[in-house]
Amino acid sequence: MSGRAIELFQEQSGVNHLALRLPPSVEAEALDLLIDRMGGRLSYAPKQRIFHEDDPAECLYKVSSGLVCTSKLLSDGRRQIGGFYLPGDYFGLGCSGAHTLSAEAITNAKVRIIKKSVLMAVANRDDIERQLLWLMTRELAHLQERVLLLIKNAQERVGEFILEMEKRTKVGNAIQLPMKRQDIADYLGLTIETVCRVLTSLESCAAIEIQTLQRVVLRSSSALRTAMEDRSSIPHKNAARKRSDRHPHSVRRDV
Amino acid sequence: MSGRAIELFQEQSGVNHLALRLPPSVEAEALDLLIDRMGGRLSYAPKQRIFHEDDPAECLYKVSSGLVCTSKLLSDGRRQIGGFYLPGDYFGLGCSGAHTLSAEAITNAKVRIIKKSVLMAVANRDDIERQLLWLMTRELAHLQERVLLLIKNAQERVGEFILEMEKRTKVGNAIQLPMKRQDIADYLGLTIETVCRVLTSLESCAAIEIQTLQRVVLRSSSALRTAMEDRSSIPHKNAARKRSDRHPHSVRRDV
DNA sequence: CGTTGTGTTGAGTGCCCTCAAAAGATGTGG
DNA sequence: CCACATCTTTTGAGGGCACTCAACACAACG
Numbered sequence: 001m002s003g004r005a006i007e008l009f010q011e012q013s014g015v016n017h018l019a020l021r022l023p024p025s026v027e028a029e030a031l032d033l034l035i036d037r038m039g040g041r042l043s044y045a046p047k048q049r050i051f052h053e054d055d056p057a058e059c060l061y062k063v064s065s066g067l068v069c070t071s072k073l074l075s076d077g078r079r080q081i082g083g084f085y086l087p088g089d090y091f092g093l094g095c096s097g098a099h100t101l102s103a104e105a106i107t108n109a110k111v112r113i114i115k116k117s118v119l120m121a122v123a124n125r126d127d128i129e130r131q132l133l134w135l136m137t138r139e140l141a142h143l144q145e146r147v148l149l150l151i152k153n154a155q156e157r158v159g160e161f162i163l164e165m166e167k168r169t170k171v172g173n174a175i176q177l178p179m180k181r182q183d184i185a186d187y188l189g190l191t192i193e194t195v196c197r198v199l200t201s202l203e204s205c206a207a208i209e210i211q212t213l214q215r216v217v218l219r220s221s222s223a224l225r226t227a228m229e230d231r232s233s234i235p236h237k238n239a240a241r242k243r244s245d246r247h248p249h250s251v252r253r254d255v
Numbered sequence: 256m257s258g259r260a261i262e263l264f265q266e267q268s269g270v271n272h273l274a275l276r277l278p279p280s281v282e283a284e285a286l287d288l289l290i291d292r293m294g295g296r297l298s299y300a301p302k303q304r305i306f307h308e309d310d311p312a313e314c315l316y317k318v319s320s321g322l323v324c325t326s327k328l329l330s331d332g333r334r335q336i337g338g339f340y341l342p343g344d345y346f347g348l349g350c351s352g353a354h355t356l357s358a359e360a361i362t363n364a365k366v367r368i369i370k371k372s373v374l375m376a377v378a379n380r381d382d383i384e385r386q387l388l389w390l391m392t393r394e395l396a397h398l399q400e401r402v403l404l405l406i407k408n409a410q411e412r413v414g415e416f417i418l419e420m421e422k423r424t425k426v427g428n429a430i431q432l433p434m435k436r437q438d439i440a441d442y443l444g445l446t447i448e449t450v451c452r453v454l455t456s457l458e459s460c461a462a463i464e465i466q467t468l469q470r471v472v473l474r475s476s477s478a479l480r481t482a483m484e485d486r487s488s489i490p491h492k493n494a495a496r497k498r499s500d501r502h503p504h505s506v507r508r509d510v
Numbered sequence: 511c512g513t514t515g516t517g518t519t520g521a522g523t524g525c526c527c528t529c530a531a532a533a534g535a536t537g538t539g540g
Numbered sequence: 541c542c543a544c545a546t547c548t549t550t551t552g553a554g555g556g557c558a559c560t561c562a563a564c565a566c567a568a569c570g
Contacts, residue, residue: 072403074403076484078406080402080403080406082399082402094391094392094395094396095392095396096389096392100396100399101399129384133388133391134351136349136388136391136392136395137349137350137351137391139395140349140391140394140395140398141349141350141355143395143398143399143402144337144355144356144398146402147335147337147398147401147402147405148327148329148335150402150405150406150444151333151335151405151444153525153526154525154526180548180549181548181549181550182548182549189405189406190526190527191526191527191528192548192549192550193526193527193528193549193550193551194525194526194527196549196550196551197526197550197551200550200551213534213535213548213549229331408557408558409557409558435516435517436516436517436518437516437517445558445559446558446559446560447516447517447518448517448518448519448558448559448560449557449558449559451517451518451519452518452519452558454518455518455519468516468517468566468567511570512569512570513568513569513570514567514568514569514570515566515567515568515569516565516566516567516568517564517565517566517567518563518564518565518566519562519563519564519565520561520562520563520564521560521561521562521563522559522560522561522562523558523559523560523561524557524558524559524560525556525557525558525559526555526556526557526558527554527555527556527557528553528554528555528556529552529553529554529555530551530552530553530554531550531551531552532549532550532551532552533548533549533550533551534547534548534549534550535546535547535548535549536545536546536547536548537544537545537546537547538543538544538545538546539542539543539544539545540541540542540543540544
């Protein structure tokens with residue numbers, strides 16, 4: 001249980017130990033090695049389920065190839081997609097006890113899987129722990145971004161999605177969209193029709209080019225930005241004017 | 256750096272060590288003791304800022320009294336509230352490097368503050384680490400709930416907010432709403448007018464009673480549930496019928 | 511008791527959803 | 541390789557929910 005009182009004041013490692021301020025270069029090297037060597041290999045066909053949302057969350061997963069998503073089915077029939085996971089991405093984190101989301105393959109996918117208990121038994125615990133904490137922190141930051149996304153309008157949601165996928169899947173200058181339009185819609189909290197319409201409008205304003213269903217090229221990022229901010233050339237929504245009215249002295253009370 | 260190879264195979268503690276499956280009774284006892292005894296005391300007036308969203312995230316905060324919220328100002332002037340924190344709640348977690356949100360007091364508030372480095376230097380690290388991980392896991396679960404909330408309609412959002420606040424702030428049978436209507440709106444991604452209208456309609460259908468601006472009583476939880484599910488008696492939105500059309504064989508491919 | 515901030519209510523509009531149908535993509539058997 | 545069936549995507553028409561704008565009621569404070 002204890003037996004590490006001797007280390008109590010080793011400040012250097014102690015400070016970093018918290019893993020809430022991590023050297024960015026660390027990433028998950030040891031974890032990668034471990035799961036690649038010791039983790040089980042599993043293959044999934046499109047739409048095949050990897051785990052269900054009530055299954056005990058005792059494993060850690062990493063995508064080797066293909067595309068995986070987590071999702072949740074609501075009582076009214078709507079589906080919300082928690083995230084898309086590309087090769088190299090980890091999923092199944094951040095759940096104590098049971099998963100809160102299901103996971104399924106979207107394309108053919110190969111997945112590495114390792115039990116958390118095995119992970120802890122085999123590896124240097126602190127390294128692994130720090131890396132897991134880092135992964136959780138990233139997941140949390142990503143979720144916060146998503147919350148911000150969901151209060152925006154359709155053009156901004158789709159636009160930010162394009163930009164996110166550009167960072168993650170660009171080969172040459174082609175952005176890959178391996179998921180269905182319906183998956184994008186469920187990820188962005190929109191309908192498939194709205195996603196289609198926005199994509200079409202983005203193409204017609206020369207921001208992007210839809211080469212195939214799953215292949216998009218970013219033609220003009222400035223045009224994309226413009227289209228995202230454009231509210232049909234009407235200064236609608238809660239504009240800055242209104243906001244300043246609402247918090248007229250949010251500044252002057254600062255210490 | 257290392258020197259802990261001897262502990263490598265201490266299975267028992269190693270398994271729990273991951274803190275991703277925690278004994279629910281643990282909560283944050285040691286952490287509570289530590290921050291209450293060693294943490295600094297700070298007092299804030301309404302609307303006073305506690306930290307800014309770009310400040311380095313090197314401290315952990317706990318509300319002693321009053322109400323605190325985290326928030327982010329968007330470029331278009333909209334504000335998104337990350338969360339409300341009541342006495343006993345921790346905030347400032349889950350950020351590596353810099354905060355992603357600002358924090359400010361809503362009412363008069365007393366806050367305990369402790370540096371993460373001090374925390375790690377003074378305490379048994381594993382306990383503290385486990386408790387921090389547990390707090391982060393809760394934060395993550397809460398964020399996932401929020402994402403699900405934001406794709407729902409106004410009545411469901413406000414209704415779920417009432418139910419959440421009932422769990423957290425009920426004294427007798429009165430629910431306390433210490434924040435402004437605008438704060439609720441910014442938390443739910445709605446406008447203040449919509450929040451008002453929904454609250455009024457919930458009162459007129461006998462689901463709740465608005466005693467004062469900041470004091471609400473839940474009259475009939477069943478009426479509330481009905482009002483939340485009610486889409487003006489029209490089976491709109493993506494109903495189950497349409498959803499089953501969209502994924503007609505999501506079952507048959509399971510292993 | 512005026513002033514300022516906050517909350518409520520009303521009228522009108524637009525964004526996105528629903529419903530519907532056509533067009534395109536994908537897969538299978540002949 | 542083509543015909544056919546199925547699934548997916550696109551496009552169109554129309555409507556509702558939540559937003560914008562505006563005015564009034566209420567509360568807090570000096």
